[in-house]
Amino acid sequence: RDGLVDIAIKDGRFARIASELPSPSSAIREIDAAGRLVVPPFIDAHVHLDAVLTVGQPRYNTTGTLLEGIQIWSELKPSLTREDVKKRVLEEIRWEVAQGTLHIRSHVDVCDPNLTALKALLEVREEVRDICNLQLVAFPQDGIMSFPNGRELLRKAMELGCDLVGGIPHFEWTRDMGVEDVHYAFELAKEFNRDIDCHCDETDDPLSRFTEVMAADTIQQGWQGRVTASHCTAMHSYDNAYAFKLIHLLALAQVNVIANPFDNVVLQGRFDTYPKRRG
Ligand SMILES: [Zn+2]
Numbered sequence: 468r469d470g471l472v473d474i475a476i477k478d479g480r481f482a483r484i485a486s487e488l489p490s491p492s493s494a495i496r497e498i499d500a501a502g503r504l505v506v507p508p509f510i511d512a513h514v515h516l517d518a519v520l521t522v523g524q525p526r527y528n529t530t531g532t533l534l535e536g537i538q539i540w541s542e543l544k545p546s547l548t549r550e551d552v553k554k555r556v557l558e559e560i561r562w563e564v565a566q567g568t569l570h571i572r573s574h575v576d577v578c579d580p581n582l583t584a585l586k587a588l589l590e591v592r593e594e595v596r597d598i599c600n601l602q603l604v605a606f607p608q609d610g611i612m613s614f615p616n617g618r619e620l621l622r623k624a625m626e627l628g629c630d631l632v633g634g635i636p637h638f639e640w641t642r643d644m645g646v647e648d649v650h651y652a653f654e655l656a657k658e659f660n661r662d663i664d665c666h667c668d669e670t671d672d673p674l675s676r677f678t679e680v681m682a683a684d685t686i687q688q689g690w691q692g693r694v695t696a697s698h699c700t701a702m703h704s705y706d707n708a709y710a711f712k713l714i715h716l717l718a719l720a721q722v723n724v725i726a727n728p729f730d731n732v733v734l735q736g737r738f739d740t741y742p743k744r745r746g
Contacts, residue, residue, distance in 0.1 A: 471502055508569030512725050513697055515606075516573040517552055517584035519559040532737045533669065537608065544579055552587035560591070564598050571599055572664070574606035574633055577624040578614045585624055604664045606633035611651055612644040618651060625659045632656045634665035636677035637701070649680045653688050662693040664725075669698035671735055673705055679713055682720040691721040699724055700731050703744070
């Protein structure tokens with residue numbers, strides 16, 4: 468709208484917006500925004516804080532594929548220290564908060580026998596509590612079923628205090644192991660009474676169909692509204708008949724989908740010959 472307005476905020480919500488509001492004596496604080504733009508805080512719904520500011524370490528991604536990216540990260544992982552992770556993460560969070568972000572959901576790789584990054588992030592979550600709300604997702608980057616002690620590490624991460632359970636079914640060695648990956652995420656979610664946010668079908672493979680498993684588990688376990696499927700890029704390769712069926716199922720299950728276009732616009736389509744898909 469045009470012109471300058473006053474904004475009354477009560478209990479964290481915009482209570483009234485008008486060209487001139489009386490300043491009530493009950494107002495705890497009055498802020499003069501000096502005519503600047505006022506917006507609700509931003510939400511960063513998907514970030515991997517443990518991996519920020521590491522480009523080129525130990526080498527650059529020459530194929531541009533997600534698979535090489537994961538490989539490079541696995542080469543860096545053994546050398547992570549709690550201090551190094553915390554320093555990078557705090558730098559990144561300061562940048563985000565300076566831009567107006569108040570809520571951040573970060574996945575944290577738990578496929579590390581020492582859980583170094585997770586321990587660092589748990590400390591950071593407390594340290595930044597007065598400037599932003601940081602949620603941590605226990606994220607099994609190398610698989611729950613395909614990584615040594617994957618199940619135990621994911622459980623340990625929940626015991627240490629992760630806010631959400633993650634998964635990565637399309638990355639498991641076989642279709643059956645991928646299904647088991649989803650089931651196990653739900654098992655832990657129920658046990659710890661936590662929401663779920665799985666990386667799901669982040670591939671161009673049209674036969675990668677685990678988002679349907681997440682939706683079915685959501686309905687069967689009564690977890691409606693508490694489940695998020697992230698990336699879901701295989702959906703751009705599905706035939707229309709299947710995509711229609713899946714979208715209906717996702718709506719029925721009230722599963723949230725978080726797409727990550729800035730990420731996947733550069734990662735996907737790398738195995739295409741010609742014609743190469745766009746967008
Ligand atoms: Zn991700």
